[in-house]
Amino acid sequence: MDADETLDATGLSCPMPVVKTKQATDDLAVGDVLEVRATDPGSVSDLAGWADGTSGVELLDQTEDGDVYTHYVRRTER
């Protein structure tokens, strides 16, 4: 999936993957996609829960490759 911005949250643990994703999506233009790379296994559930409970963002996909979890978040409105 093509992303407009990338956030490296590898090595960070709860709550930082969610907190940094929130800060990064605040700077995102409407329609743009942020790719978040994390190694925290809890980030799969946490980022899905965060996106579900936060207006203006949408979780497009989550993938797992070895120890790295990649999440794609789009800003839908401001």
Place this chain on the structure above:
Amino acid sequence: MSAESPEPTREELAARVADLEARLDDGDDADEDQPKLSIIATKGTLDMAYPPLILATTAAAFDWDVTVFHTFWGLDILHEERADSLELSAVGNPNLPVPNAVAALPGMDRVTTHMLERKLDANGTASVADLLETGIEMGVEFQACQMTIDLLDYDADDFYDGVTVGVGAATALRDMADADVQLLV
């Protein structure tokens, strides 16, 4: 409205509608739809500093309206000089692999604290000061209880910039009554 009141003119009605619409717009700015979280933080040990800070920053990431009221040793989390040197108590902590008789030896709190600090760092867990500064940046309202500032001989200037001082139990209670989630840590 009494029976004698004259009927309002079209202009008066139009002015009233405009006034009410303006008030509705003001209400929108207050983010009244967002859930509110109110936490009371009473502990100042390294382990107990984390739950309020993690929940506060995460709630801020959800755009919630967050207040953390710090009282007693919870004040140390907001203290510029003390926030980075919070300790883990070795005595009376059955979760540590140290018997109480050994834990009571001088310097043991330092040893167990160092152990936890190393584990936190290796785990990629943010420091207490980092979480606090992140929370302030994200708009979390951190409050320092005035009565315990005086009790512990602290000073309003001892706390991080952005921390609210000069507040007490009534402020905390009003905040809790207004909140959707209330926690005592």
